[in-house]
Amino acid sequence: MSFSERSMSTSSSMNMQGATGFSSGTPGGGPSPSDEQPEPASALSIFAIDYKKHEDIKQMLDSNKDNLKLDAMRRVIGMIAKGKDAADLFPAVVKNVVSKNMEIKKLVYVYLMRYAEEQQDLALLSIATFQRGLKEPNQLIRASALRVLSSIRVPSITTIMMLAIRDAANDMSPYVRKTAANAIAKLYALDPELKDELILIITKLLADKTILVNGSAVQAFEHVCPDRIDLIHKNYRRLCNLIVDIDEWGQLTVLQMLTRYARSQFVDPNKTCENEKSSFYDDEKSGQEKDENDEDDDALNKRTYIMDSDHRLLLRCTKPLLQNRNSAVVMAVAQLYYYVAPRREVDIVAKSLIRLLRHHREIQTIVLKCIVSIADKHKEIFGPYLKSFYVHSDDNRHVKRHKLEILTILANASNISTILRELQTYVLSPDKEFAAQTIHAIGRCASTIPEVTEACLNGLVGYISKKDETIVAESVVVVKKLLQINVKILLIFIKYFHMCFFVIL
Numbered sequence: 491m492s493f494s495e496r497s498m499s500t501s502s503s504m505n506m507q508g509a510t511g512f513s514s515g516t517p518g519g520g521p522s523p524s525d526e527q528p529e530p531a532s533a534l535s536i537f538a539i540d541y542k543k544h545e546d547i548k549q550m551l552d553s554n555k556d557n558l559k560l561d562a563m564r565r566v567i568g569m570i571a572k573g574k575d576a577a578d579l580f581p582a583v584v585k586n587v588v589s590k591n592m593e594i595k596k597l598v599y600v601y602l603m604r605y606a607e608e609q610q611d612l613a614l615l616s617i618a619t620f621q622r623g624l625k626e627p628n629q630l631i632r633a634s635a636l637r638v639l640s641s642i643r644v645p646s647i648t649t650i651m652m653l654a655i656r657d658a659a660n661d662m663s664p665y666v667r668k669t670a671a672n673a674i675a676k677l678y679a680l681d682p683e684l685k686d687e688l689i690l691i692i693t694k695l696l697a698d699k700t701i702l703v704n705g706s707a708v709q710a711f712e713h714v715c716p717d718r719i720d721l722i723h724k725n726y727r728r729l730c731n732l733i734v735d736i737d738e739w740g741q742l743t744v745l746q747m748l749t750r751y752a753r754s755q756f757v758d759p760n761k762t763c764e765n766e767k768s769s770f771y772d773d774e775k776s777g778q779e780k781d782e783n784d785e786d787d788d789a790l791n792k793r794t795y796i797m798d799s800d801h802r803l804l805l806r807c808t809k810p811l812l813q814n815r816n817s818a819v820v821m822a823v824a825q826l827y828y829y830v831a832p833r834r835e836v837d838i839v840a841k842s843l844i845r846l847l848r849h850h851r852e853i854q855t856i857v858l859k860c861i862v863s864i865a866d867k868h869k870e871i872f873g874p875y876l877k878s879f880y881v882h883s884d885d886n887r888h889v890k891r892h893k894l895e896i897l898t899i900l901a902n903a904s905n906i907s908t909i910l911r912e913l914q915t916y917v918l919s920p921d922k923e924f925a926a927q928t929i930h931a932i933g934r935c936a937s938t939i940p941e942v943t944e945a946c947l948n949g950l951v952g953y954i955s956k957k958d959e960t961i962v963a964e965s966v967v968v969v970k971k972l973l974q975i976n977v978k979i980l981l982i983f984i985k986y987f988h989m990c991f992f993v994i995l
Contacts, residue, residue: 544579551582556591563597570604580609587619592628599623599634606641613642617650624654629663636666640673648681659691664700671695671706675713688714689721696725701732705740708747722751726800730807738816745811745822748804752830756801759832797832805831812842817853820846821860828864837871839864844875851886858892865899872900880912881924890924898931898938906935906942910949917953917961926964929953933968937975947972 550562569576587598606613623635636658658670695707733744811823824839846857865872879893901909916928936946953965
């Protein structure tokens with residue numbers, strides 16, 4: 491067979507196969523359903539997983555066996571702990587709140603405390619069950635039921651919440667009373683018109699003698715009626731004596747409240763000492779007025795300030811908290827001493843604040859801001875810890891800025907040489923922003939300490955000859971400011987650097 495005959499036979503067979511294929515297809519000439527390729531199994535499996543999400547857990551929660559339900563709840567709580575969303579399991583979980591197994595019920599309430607506020611409509615269907623939970627013999631169940639009930643932010647159940655909080659405030663368990671105190675702020679945010687009734691409950695809780703309740707009671711007081719200082723009067727001494735034993739975050743709340751209380755109820759010892767000094771205008775009095783007031787002036791000069799016993803009690807009871815492991819508590823005590831302690835007693839907070847600088851960088855930044863405020867008024871208490879404010883290479887920019895500010899505040903005639911040597915090394919830092927801040931710090935030292943003005947001005951003019959544009963520009967700005975604010979500096983500059991003076995202007 492020749493090549494032409496083989497090619498003709500091949501084309502005819504292909505035509506016959508094509509005709510057969512089209513004839514067996516659809517009327518429109520398309521392919522038949524039997525010829526279509528099935529979709530990949532991987533594409534279907536994605537939708538199958540989404541459709542059957544948590545299906546095994548739901549089946550376990552619907553089973554009649556407590557061991558399966560307990561295992562399912564543990565898996566659900568584990569998912570929540572890992573940050574996974576388990577909100578779609580709410581209907582299956584909430585049905586088990588009536589379980590007689592105590593372990594299952596505890597885990598169900600843990601879940602409900604997390605999702606009751608998000609799934610309010612479904613949670614409302616179980617209000618009766620939560621109310622029954624308030625009568626459970628187990629204190630954890632009673633407290634959990636109240637916590638879930640207060641998490642349902644629906645105005646229509648405020649009456650039920652009010653009754654529940656009132657009953658819980660009289661509960662025999664201090665843990666339940668603590669939960670009632672925590673729920674007061676939630677109810678007040680939901681319905682402020684209940685303030686008068688809530689104040690009555692707060693009054694009862696403030697008088698509670700259990701340290702577990704005191705911190706939450708004070709927190710409820712701060713949220714609902716911070717202006718009712720009269721509620722604190724009869725509980726003040728007990729709170730001062732018990733503050734050491736209250737939990738850490740409760741201590742923080744009580745310290746803030748006591749600081750506000752002391753500032754409004756006690757005399758400022760520092761201001762009293764200042765008022766006892768002679769007035770600026772005493773010299774302008776006439777001789778007759780002086781003669782008439784001689785006896786009063788003598789009595790005023792002889793008078794000495796005696797601190798109130800309750801004021802002293804506050805300072806004595808809060809002093810041990812400076813050794814607390816919680817940084818917020820230590821800073822709250824430092825704030826209290828800053829506002830209500832005599833100047834000679836403020837220095838005890840310095841060592842505790844320096845200790846906090848060994849913590850994380852975030853804490854360092856906040857502590858340094860606190861030190862800046864205190865050092866501005868009591869710079870002498872941080873003088874012995876000057877090296878603690880030296881800048882390290884791994885400090886972030888906020889820490890560097892605050893340390894630099896503290897060094898300039900603490901600078902005086904006795905330590906300025908050490909500080910200037912340290913600042914000179916900072917100018918060479920590869921961080922240009924920090925180097926610019928250092929140059930401004932040198933300028934502040936030159937303006938506040940006359941003994942080193944000439945040396946600082948000499949160094950700043952020397953920086954003008956550097957090749958770094960940032961250092962040169964900032965040096966020119968600082969020198970110009972110094973010349974504008976102080977005539978003596980201008981004379982020194984003209985005397986020693988008259989060549990550069992015309993260049994700057």
